[in-house]
Amino acid sequence: MDIQKLVSAQKHFFASQQTKDISFRKNALRKLQSELFKREADIVQALYNDFKKSEYEAIMTETSIVYSELKMAIKNIEKWNKPKKVLPSILNFPSSAKIYSEPYGTVLIIAPWNYPFQLAISPLIGAIAAGNTIVLKPSELTPHTSTIVREIIEAVFDERHVAVIEGGVPVAQELLTLRWDYIFFTGSVNVGRIVAKAAAEFITPVTLELGGKSPCVVDDSASIKLAAKRIAWGKFINGGQTCIAPDYILIHKSQKDAFVEAIKEEITLAYGDDPEQSSDFPRIVNTRNFERLAIMLENENILIGGKTNKDDCYIAPTLIDEPSLDSEVMKGEIFGPILPIISYETEEDIATIIGKYDKPLAFYIFSNKNRFAKKLIQQYSFGGGTINDTTVHFANHRLPFGGVGESGIGGYHGKQTFDTFSHKKGIVSRGTWLDVPTRYAPYKGKLNQLKNLMKFG
Numbered sequence: 001m002d003i004q005k006l007v008s009a010q011k012h013f014f015a016s017q018q019t020k021d022i023s024f025r026k027n028a029l030r031k032l033q034s035e036l037f038k039r040e041a042d043i044v045q046a047l048y049n050d051f052k053k054s055e056y057e058a059i060m061t062e063t064s065i066v067y068s069e070l071k072m073a074i075k076n077i078e079k080w081n082k083p084k085k086v087l088p089s090i091l092n093f094p095s096s097a098k099i100y101s102e103p104y105g106t107v108l109i110i111a112p113w114n115y116p117f118q119l120a121i122s123p124l125i126g127a128i129a130a131g132n133t134i135v136l137k138p139s140e141l142t143p144h145t146s147t148i149v150r151e152i153i154e155a156v157f158d159e160r161h162v163a164v165i166e167g168g169v170p171v172a173q174e175l176l177t178l179r180w181d182y183i184f185f186t187g188s189v190n191v192g193r194i195v196a197k198a199a200a201e202f203i204t205p206v207t208l209e210l211g212g213k214s215p216c217v218v219d220d221s222a223s224i225k226l227a228a229k230r231i232a233w234g235k236f237i238n239g240g241q242t243c244i245a246p247d248y249i250l251i252h253k254s255q256k257d258a259f260v261e262a263i264k265e266e267i268t269l270a271y272g273d274d275p276e277q278s279s280d281f282p283r284i285v286n287t288r289n290f291e292r293l294a295i296m297l298e299n300e301n302i303l304i305g306g307k308t309n310k311d312d313c314y315i316a317p318t319l320i321d322e323p324s325l326d327s328e329v330m331k332g333e334i335f336g337p338i339l340p341i342i343s344y345e346t347e348e349d350i351a352t353i354i355g356k357y358d359k360p361l362a363f364y365i366f367s368n369k370n371r372f373a374k375k376l377i378q379q380y381s382f383g384g385g386t387i388n389d390t391t392v393h394f395a396n397h398r399l400p401f402g403g404v405g406e407s408g409i410g411g412y413h414g415k416q417t418f419d420t421f422s423h424k425k426g427i428v429s430r431g432t433w434l435d436v437p438t439r440y441a442p443y444k445g446k447l448n449q450l451k452n453l454m455k456f457g
């Protein structure tokens with residue numbers, strides 16, 4: 001496919017103003033919705049083929065999230081797009097003022113492999129709702145899902161409106177040499193840096209949805225059984241390959257033994273005595289990632305799990321006891337089913353460990369002390385989080401989802417995805433029935449009048 005030709009065709013199509021029409025956008029979203037419903041079984045199968053993701057998790061964490069975003073966009077698109085009236089400034093009297101949402105133009109979305117369907121289609125929905133033309137590049141590491149995504153988009157859209165370009169790093173690199181009106185990237189911090197540099201060339205605005213080492217603090221008042229259940233779920237869902245998975249546990253010393261017992265029980269309850277036999281536990285996406293993770297298990301004190309099978313890219317749900325902060329498992333984001341547990345005694349201990357890492361994408365606190373939980377939320381900078389649960393803040397599309405510092409720039413979900421893909425244009429409309437002369441030269445004798453006016457401005 002000639003990428004430059006395609007992008008140029010999209011730019012022409014955008015310039016034709018057709019995507020500015022709300023019924024055009026709504027229609028496009030409705031068509032996408034019905035195609036997705038039609039292809040649901042294929043999507044589920046593709047996710048299984050890519051990394052043995054179960055049907056249940058495919059529906060819970062991929063298709064249903066997309067359906068909910070679609071439904072919300074279709075229902076609210078008029079409201080979101082309507083110019084918002086704001087109070088006029090007295091300095092402009094007489095006038096009215098409004099904020100208009102305008103589509104950026106031709107935008108690029110680059111998606112990762114870990115939720116390869118949802119993280120490609122969710123931003124796409126907002127980009128369509130906002131009236132852009134879009135090129136979407138799914139991850140090459142989940143080829144079955146990438147193909148389904150392309151087939152669905154090809155069945156629904158004129159490629160001048162929305163197109164999928166499949167491929168790996170060279171394709172992504174080629175895409176990044178082009179001039180886009182917006183780039184939405186989800187992936188690793190390192191590639192995020194590459195995207196930001198490429199965007200800087202044309203002053204292209206970006207959203208970067210990146211990763212990080214998300215802590216999970218369990219204090220001395222936490223309800224241990226429930227904490228263990230919710231942490232095991234949030235950590236081992238998708239085989240631990242979740243950007244907002246709890247990366248490591250910081251637990252009050254007094255709770256550690258009970259927690260280890262409780263999480264052991266929860267893992268067995270969820271996946272049986274041998275999780276390798278469980279149809280609910282996914283595999284690591286490829287050998288490279290398997291090897292990256294397997295190294296983390298070396299020379300560590302393994303409390304639970306630890307079993308691996310390279311032929312099937314399997315790594316058991318694993319708990320690592322008190323790893324050194326310089327160890328492989330504590331160096332960077334784990335992004336797999338390995339959970340280190342580190343005990344603390346004082347709040348200073350927590351601060352020392354969290355302070356070692358960049359601002360994380362997520363933060364979790366298990367505590368029955370409200371003040372303590374609130375204190376931590378205010379003390380540390382992170383993308384978003386949950387008190388007494390893990391990952392579920394992602395599911396509320398009224399909350400902005402995104403990182404801060406090295407975990408990302410910008411946010412999305414629900415209306416915020418529409419806003420992310422829209423430039424906000426401030427417009428003042430002046431009345432013509434009066435023209436206050438204060439601002440016009442000659443200025444002599446008008447300074448006091450100006451000063452008085454500025455007091456109200």
Ligand code: NAD
Binds near residue numbers: 114119167194403408
């Ligand atoms: P990745 O950065 O390796 O790849 C993401 C995308 O970038 C892929 O489409 C890939 O083809 C492309 N890419 C890879 N190398 C590139 C290069 N040199 N130049 C241009 N493009 C390139 O990330 P991944 O392994 O697919 O995903 C895992 C990472 O993504 C983790 O760090 C995880 O935390 C993060 N993530 C973040 C979110 C979020 O919402 N913040 C969601 C999912 C994953």
